[in-house]
Each structure stands twice: as structure tokens, then as C-alpha cells.
Amino acid sequence: MSLLLFPREELTALAERMLGATGLAEHAAELVAESLVDADRRGVASHGLIRLPIYIERLRKGMVDRTAVPTVKTSGARAGVDGHNAMGALVASEAMGVACALADDYGIGTSVACHSNHCGTMGFYARRAATKGYLAVAMSNAPVTMTYHGGRTRAVGTNPLAVAIPRPAGSPVVLDVASSAVARGKIIVAERKGESIPAGWGVDPDGRPTTVAAEALEGAVLPFAGPKGSGLALVIDVLCGVLAGAASGPDIGDMYENWDRPQNVGHVFLAARLTELLDRYGPALEEFLQTVQDVPAAEGFDSVLLPGEPEERAAQLADRRGVPVVASTWTELCALARELGVEVPVGAPELSSS
Ligand SMILES: NC(=O)c1ccc[n+]([C@@H]2O[C@H](COP(=O)([O-])OP(=O)(O)OC[C@H]3O[C@@H](n4cnc5c(N)ncnc54)[C@H](O)[C@@H]3O)[C@@H](O)[C@H]2O)c1
Structure with a gap:
């Protein structure tokens, strides 16, 4: 490869x-x-x-509307964003921005978005807000490609969650995870590379554990940590689907498989304005993060990394090498x-x- x-x-x-x-x-x-x-x-x-x-x-x-412009309705510190089937990145970016603007007025702001599409990594939106001084939470539901803990077939999305914490200097801490053992895209990448996948990533169409990427793509992805990832995915589907007025569960259109309807994905964003507080909590945060990084490394590890650190290192390398x-x-x-x-x-x- x-x-x-x-x-x-x-x-x-x-x-x-x-x-x-x-x-x-x-x-x-x-x-x-x-x-x-x-x-x-x-x-x-x-x-x-x-x-x-x-x-x-x-x-x-025509499954995504090329010219659609998301519309926003606010009520106090809350906003509802209708994506009108625009590209997911456009809807998510608008909704994260609205939550930040509300946080400027109220200290904290939330937005829920419906009629959206796949929007990529949730960390993209949360990180951008955090670099402007907001504590940010971003989540999305996704088409059913994962099974619930104890289930055999696809029933829920690999619904991702990102939390980004701004720091006084340097890159924010960014936890950005799918509720599955890994994002399904990693299984797609493995299939492309002709590689097998580790046990615990997926099951075949009969619900049996598999290490063959193509079989897991046909079957279902497994949640991370069994009932915990499974429960997280469920909660995100309730927030981003049921309560946001978007589709949920099997009603969400699959980007790859459904060509008869829009996806109608939903997202939820939260922003808390910390800009003025950074001077106050910044030193304590840095001290805390240092204690994490000072934890002795286990065998096979160089050090304990902060969430977001591997991605930041990769970004710096990419800026040098490509x-x-x-x-x-x-x-x-x-x-x-x-x-x-x-x-x-x-x-x-x-x-x-x-
Ligand atoms: N839009 C969608 O529908 C959708 C669905 C699923 C996933 N996703 C995205 O897929 C991406 C990948 O998700 P994933 O669950 O496969 O990610 P992952 O399993 O690679 O975990 C990533 C998280 O773990 C942290 N991490 C990784 N290695 C670490 C280490 N050694 N020490 C400390 N922290 C470490 C990273 O900084 C990051 O916060 C995410 O960006 C997610 O938003 C999107």
C-alpha cells in the first residue's frame, strides 16, 4: 500500500x-x-x-441540494437549524457558528440541526470553535451500520461525539470519537488496502464476528466497549434525531446505499464562551494536563497523549511533508x-x- x-x-x-x-x-x-x-x-x-x-x-x-441554504430560528440561547438538505459540512458549520454566537450573548448556546447530510469529522467543528475560545460539543447521528450490544443486525449509526476544550496557548484538547469500536470508514480503508481488520470491529451479515473487512461492511460494525458505545449511540440518536426533528435509526438515508431519499441526518452543538475565563482557569488546566502527560508510559508506549494530540502531530507532519x-x-x-x-x-x- x-x-x-x-x-x-x-x-x-x-x-x-x-x-x-x-x-x-x-x-x-x-x-x-x-x-x-x-x-x-x-x-x-x-x-x-x-x-x-x-x-x-x-x-x-440530486440527493443533496446544491443550492440549499440552511435557515436558523432562535429562541433564547437555543437555535433550530433547518439544513434543507444542504451539504452536511455547510449545515454543521452554520449550526456550530450559531451556537457560538448565542454563547456570546448568553454565555452558553445550543443548536440542533435537521435535514442535514454526512458532515465528516465532528472534531472539525468543535476544534474550530475551541480555537476561538469556546468549549464546544458536537454530535451527529448517522445511518444504521452498527448493531446494538446484544443485537445481531445493523440497527443504529456509529454516532460520533466531539468535545473540544480551549487552552490559553496551543491546540485545544479534542476528543472526537465514533460510538463504534472504530469509525466504519476505517473498515472501508482496510478493505481498500486489502487488509484484514482486528477482532471486535465488526460482524458478518449473520451476526458472527469477522476479521474480513468486506464481510463487516456487509454486516455490521460493533459498538465500542459493548453496552457503553451502544448506549452512547442510542442517546445521540435521540438527541440528534428524535428531538432535533431529523430522521433516526433506520429512517436515516444511507449515503452509499439509499438513492431514493435524502439522508435527513441531525446534529447537536453546544458552545460555552470561555474566552474571558481562560486567564482564570488556564493555569489550572495546564497544570492538570501536565499531570496526565507525566503518567509513566506503559510498555510499548512513549508517553500518555492528550485527546487530539495524535491528530495534531499528524497535522504538523503533514504541513512539513505533505x-x-x-x-x-x-x-x-x-x-x-x-x-x-x-x-x-x-x-x-x-x-x-x-
Ligand atoms: N459524521 C459521521 O457520521 C461520523 C460517524 C462516525 C465517526 N465519525 C468521525 O470519525 C472519526 C474517527 O472516529 P474513531 O472513533 O474511529 O476515532 P479513533 O478511534 O481514532 O479515536 C479518536 C480519538 O481518540 C484519541 N486518541 C487516539 N489515539 C490516542 C492515544 N494514543 N492517546 C490519546 N488519545 C488518542 C484521538 O485524539 C481522538 O480524540 C471521528 O473524527 C468522528 O467524528 C463521523
Whole structure:
């Protein structure tokens, strides 16, 4: 398996032009491209450019509204955002921004969004809010690809949750997890690479444990920590689906499999304004985080890392060496770019083995 390395700006510009070629509005294309390349840059390949072809296919087939603009209704510190079936990144970004704006007025702000689509990594939205001084929580429901603890078949999404904590200096702490053992995208990546998957990631269509990526993709992903990940997914589906007025459970359209309806994904965001408090709590936070990092490393580990640290390190490396893209994904993107009439101006990529 080989990885190709590209300058971040060139990858982003290419993705933006490809999305733009479908008729997607410039602002939305910019946002989607940025969110996908940011994922690859942070080493979260499961939610990077590997998703661009399916995003484009859904745009071209009218499953996502290229021109939709999310609308917002506020009531006190709460907001409801109707995505009107716009690209998920556009809806999520708007809703996170609204929660932050409400936090400016009320100290804390929340937003719930319906009629949205897959929006990539939740950490993208929470991290951006945290870098502006907000404590941020972001969650989303997702189509059913996971089984509940004790269940045999797909029944719930790998519903992700991100919590980002701003720091006085440096990158925020960002916990960003799926409620499954791993994001399903990682199984897609393993299948692409022709690799098997660890036990505990998924079950085959008969509900039997499997280490064959293709079988788990046909079957179901398993929750993390059994009933805990399973329960987290359920709670997120209630908040983002049932209570947000979006679809929930099997009613959510699957991005890859359902071509008869929009996804109607829902999201929930929360922002608390900490800007003025950072001076007060900042030193205590740093002291606390240092005690975490000072925990003696276990065998096989160099040190204890903070949530978000692996992604931050990957981002710094990518800024020096280039953003990694799996070779087969790159081949697919080039073919799609040609089909869309988009030139691929990126120079000969540097090869690296993984
Ligand atoms: N939009 C959707 O429908 C959807 C659905 C599922 C997942 N996702 C996204 O998929 C991405 C991947 O999710 P995942 O659950 O596979 O992620 P993961 O299992 O890689 O866990 C990532 C989290 O664990 C932390 N982490 C990883 N290694 C660490 C270490 N050694 N020490 C300390 N912390 C460490 C990371 O900083 C991060 O916060 C997330 O960005 C999530 O938002 C999106």
C-alpha cells in the first residue's frame, strides 16, 4: 500500500473545483473541501478525500441540494437549524457558528440541526470553535451500520461525539470519537488496502464476528466497549434525531446505499464562551494536563497523549511533508476529476510507504 503526499492547499483547491463542477455553491465547496482535507491532514483518512466521490455522486444525482441554504430560528440561547438538505459540512458549520454566537450573548448556546447530510469529522467543528475560545460539543447521528450490544443486525449509526476544550496557548484538547469500536470508514480503508481488520470491529451479515473487512461492511460494525458505545449511540440518536426533528435509526438515508431519499441526518452543538475565563482557569488546566502527560508510559508506549494530540502531530507532519492520500483514492479522484472536466494541476507526488 502506498501513500502519496500533497501540499494541503493544492489538494483543497482540487477538491473545491471538483465540488464546484457539480454546481455546488462556492462557499459550500470551500467548506466541504477544507473539512475533508483537514481530516486527511490529521491522519483521519476514514473521513478525508475518500468521501469526495460519494459526496459528488450524491450531488450529481440530486440527493443533496446544491443550492440549499440552511435557515436558523432562535429562541433564547437555543437555535433550530433547518439544513434543507444542504451539504452536511455547510449545515454543521452554520449550526456550530450559531451556537457560538448565542454563547456570546448568553454565555452558553445550543443548536440542533435537521435535514442535514454526512458532515465528516465532528472534531472539525468543535476544534474550530475551541480555537476561538469556546468549549464546544458536537454530535451527529448517522445511518444504521452498527448493531446494538446484544443485537445481531445493523440497527443504529456509529454516532460520533466531539468535545473540544480551549487552552490559553496551543491546540485545544479534542476528543472526537465514533460510538463504534472504530469509525466504519476505517473498515472501508482496510478493505481498500486489502487488509484484514482486528477482532471486535465488526460482524458478518449473520451476526458472527469477522476479521474480513468486506464481510463487516456487509454486516455490521460493533459498538465500542459493548453496552457503553451502544448506549452512547442510542442517546445521540435521540438527541440528534428524535428531538432535533431529523430522521433516526433506520429512517436515516444511507449515503452509499439509499438513492431514493435524502439522508435527513441531525446534529447537536453546544458552545460555552470561555474566552474571558481562560486567564482564570488556564493555569489550572495546564497544570492538570501536565499531570496526565507525566503518567509513566506503559510498555510499548512513549508517553500518555492528550485527546487530539495524535491528530495534531499528524497535522504538523503533514504541513512539513505533505498531506497523505492512499494511492487508490488518488487514482479514483483523478478519474473523477477528468470526468468533471477539472484539471489536476498537482505536481508529481512524493511516494511514501506506510
Ligand atoms: N459524521 C459521521 O457520521 C461520523 C460517524 C462516525 C465517526 N465519525 C468521525 O470519525 C472519526 C474517527 O472516529 P474513531 O472513533 O474511529 O476515532 P479513533 O478511534 O481514532 O479515536 C479518536 C480519538 O481518540 C484519541 N486518541 C487516539 N489515539 C490516542 C492515544 N494514543 N492517546 C490519546 N488519545 C488518542 C484521538 O485524539 C481522538 O480524540 C471521528 O473524527 C468522528 O467524528 C463521523
